[in-house]
Amino acid sequence: MSIYDQHLDKTAANFVALSPVSFVERSAEVFGDLPAVVHGQRRYTWAQTRERSARLAAALRALGVGRMHTVSVMLPNTPEMVEAHYAVPALNAVLNTLNTRLDAALIAWQMNHCEATVLITDREFAPVMAPALKILREQHGREPIVIDVCDSEYTGAGECLGSLEYETLLATHAPLPTLDGPADEWDAIAVSYTSGTTGDPKGVVTHHRGAYLNAVGNAVTWTMPQFPTYLWTLPMFHCNGWCFPWTVAMQAGTHVCLRRVEARAILDGIRTHGVDHYCAAPIVHSLIYNAPPELRDGITQQVRGMVAGAAPPAAMIEGMAKIGFDITHVYGLTEVYGPAGVAAKRASWAAEGLSEQTRLNGRQGVRYPLQEGMTVMNPETMAEVPADGQTMGEIMFRGNVVMKGYLKNPKATEASLAGGWFHTGDLAVLESDRYVKIKDRSKDVIISGGENISSIEVEDALYRHAAVAACAVVAKPDPKWGETPVAYVELKAGASVTAEELVAHCKGLLAGYKVPREIRFEEIPKTSTGKIQKFQLRERAKSTSAIE
């Protein structure tokens, strides 16, 4: 045995399981007097937020919640949602954040699947949660304990569904002395269901180690300073807000809560509270740069936004640059805790024109510093594709910021982690600087005459037309070519354009075989999180192809 393996074991002094809960204790301990949460008229310091979280933890423990029990929450971006992210992990329990846009059947399905024993729900969602709980009871025989949140900032209707009220619970339970992480950092911290465009949703199980490392990785990637003021435009139910509830805790920042994502509320929040950081989907960024300029009056601080999205429209990146917001483009999935890749800005990019900067920043980029691997591989051979900007492969991740797997779904877990890499299902190329550029979801590629057509590339061309509000390009079966691209298009209010004009527009931007053979002006179906449901469009294209 080596001299270094003797008498040098782990002790309580030199080994602590990694858990993002640790950041809450630190900020409460050393920055307890600084603001932690702002929500309408409500204000909490870090000491208060820690205390409220520790009271919630004590209350949940009194209700029987312990290691590996599931606590579901149906909450908008409120203080209670922040507190759930601190209290539930401190009990070694598992947080299940429900997507607030789901219907009752899907909610019941998920809560049954993850065997939720407690539900914390905001009154606003009573209309969907009441039937969800009914299904859960009648079809699955489950009756979770229900805690109602009556947020003073919510003025709408909505009944209480349970016999416990959040603030009363907090008032009647003394706080736990400390919010501790688990003994084993591999323990589950959360289960989040992917919205799934086909089949049953999958429950992505993440762990304390990964949540800790990605919370840190967010700050490192973004060079986020101490004491940021962070606006909650991104739903916390979405991959635990990309781990930012914990990143903000680490940096002793201020969570600025927001029940509704609207341009005026966002820009008022940014102005009033001096917000300097936020994350959001491309659609929210569009709200911001398309808002009337006077809504931005009085915003003098540098605002930095993080945006994810398989392929954010170039117009979005340019739009944000024009209003002076500094945008960092990240890439990820629920399976990698939100963002795990970043279009890391090289110093040399600053010398490029806006359009080239937009192209460079619009890529999926490179791995987060705390992720171990991100590349594009041939999923059959698991060989990396050449960095030629041409050869398509599948984006793969490897490292500590990859989920444990899918709950109760070993087959899907095994397939997704096969060969020592997490398979994202996104098709991409490696450009010459080794930055990843997404081309498509595997199943969205159109194969026409033996050539692969990236539906995203065609959509990008369509988006460059001023009249196009939304579009989706899918394959339509074709007896001669195998498949051909067909485009579904929604126009901006008041705009008009003909199919012929759009085709001509595309011909100016794309190789001939990539130009849509048909343009259909129809409403485009979307999931509850705003993702376009291409499988529905494919069905539609297929079923109508015979009669055209």
Next chain:
Amino acid sequence: MSIYDQHLDKTAANFVALSPVSFVERSAEVFGDLPAVVHGQRRYTWAQTRERSARLAAALRALGVGRMHTVSVMLPNTPEMVEAHYAVPALNAVLNTLNTRLDAALIAWQMNHCEATVLITDREFAPVMAPALKILREQHGREPIVIDVCDSEYTGAGECLGSLEYETLLATHAPLPTLDGPADEWDAIAVSYTSGTTGDPKGVVTHHRGAYLNAVGNAVTWTMPQFPTYLWTLPMFHCNGWCFPWTVAMQAGTHVCLRRVEARAILDGIRTHGVDHYCAAPIVHSLIYNAPPELRDGITQQVRGMVAGAAPPAAMIEGMAKIGFDITHVYGLTEVYGPAGVAAKRASWAAEGLSEQTRLNGRQGVRYPLQEGMTVMNPETMAEVPADGQTMGEIMFRGNVVMKGYLKNPKATEASLAGGWFHTGDLAVLESDRYVKIKDRSKDVIISGGENISSIEVEDALYRHAAVAACAVVAKPDPKWGETPVAYVELKAGASVTAEELVAHCKGLLAGYKVPREIRFEEIPKTSTGKIQKFQLRERAKSTSAIE
């Protein structure tokens, strides 16, 4: 068994042992064309630095180096020193960085103690390494393989001690395909000997997990952006350069090497290479702010320095502020991988005057975000002292950034990690904002008439006199009071002051019982790392007390 404990095991896709070596691979992979190392006329990109490190690793492996073998290095801050930090851990071997100021006997003692099998040594140190190797061979029967570094930037004398030359080795070994971390992140990464003012040195054993986390912690604490230009004023032999060899790798920065720490070389380096970050002891900062102002001409970038030191003279913090360098004051020890506490700057401090800011910034502060605990405790009861700024206790750390222990010294390990905390041996108070303020080393406290006198507080008062260059205050046995403070003082060149004047100066700043009873103008003995050897002064004070 819980549903979360089934079919959700670790795989190669979602679990990788933490190791800072990972950062080198990332920067080589995605920023391979960017500069990594600058040294005189030598320039290496990240791809080249990775390749050189992988060649070194291959060469060492060919020489038989494997898991838990010790590789000693006697190197100044050169590219070879950087490469050793990347290559040795990638072999799962242990890096022992020798203090270049030690004498042959101490070097031999350390290399024997850690059972070094290979030595990499710069020609400059041949005069001390030759006798060290002779002692090692003759007294201990050890003959490590010796690799000589012939740095082209070194123009002095110095023979080659071995039969292997560094560049030749690199040229004749194909690089390892990847620099990988170990299977177990708890494995030792380095052994560093504390200089020790009494008794045998202790070999502090650190591990990959801690080195990874503190490398990240440095960047988070300092809000260090991507692509920093980092000047090596801090010796890398000192706690592995506080983990900055790995922090700079994570941020794909540039290491600017420096064989000699002199004011002109430092300021020329800062100007020429656009240095924006450096770390150093207070004495180096003094060199900078005391340098002729014209040496700073042409430095226009914001330069940020990190300084550690039990109690940096207020004059140093003020001096740096006046020349516009932004200083972050950190606190740590070899046992916590360098800095693990920081005087984290609150926004409200900016409104204070320079002297109050200096006082606030001069404290040891709060734990790094990635450290789990730092506080002041009564070492007998292990109870935290009240945050009253008065009650003294011992500074303690807890968390993943604490050493494994002392090599072959279970007794010292156990004592230092007793009660679940690492005992620093530094005495301090908790101020009302919970920031730690050091008062003294336990053994340096002077107890006079039952009152504790902090020798640092008295020294601080002396340093405020313009004529004082260096000073040390120690206890002298006294039949009436038990002990009384006696001050040893070195004056600045050309300055003069009498003992009476210094006593009067102290009376204006200190309570009467703290004022030195004697002032002795004598040379002050220092260790090889510049620490004042108070034990020698105590002996001197004791032996001369009878005759005065």
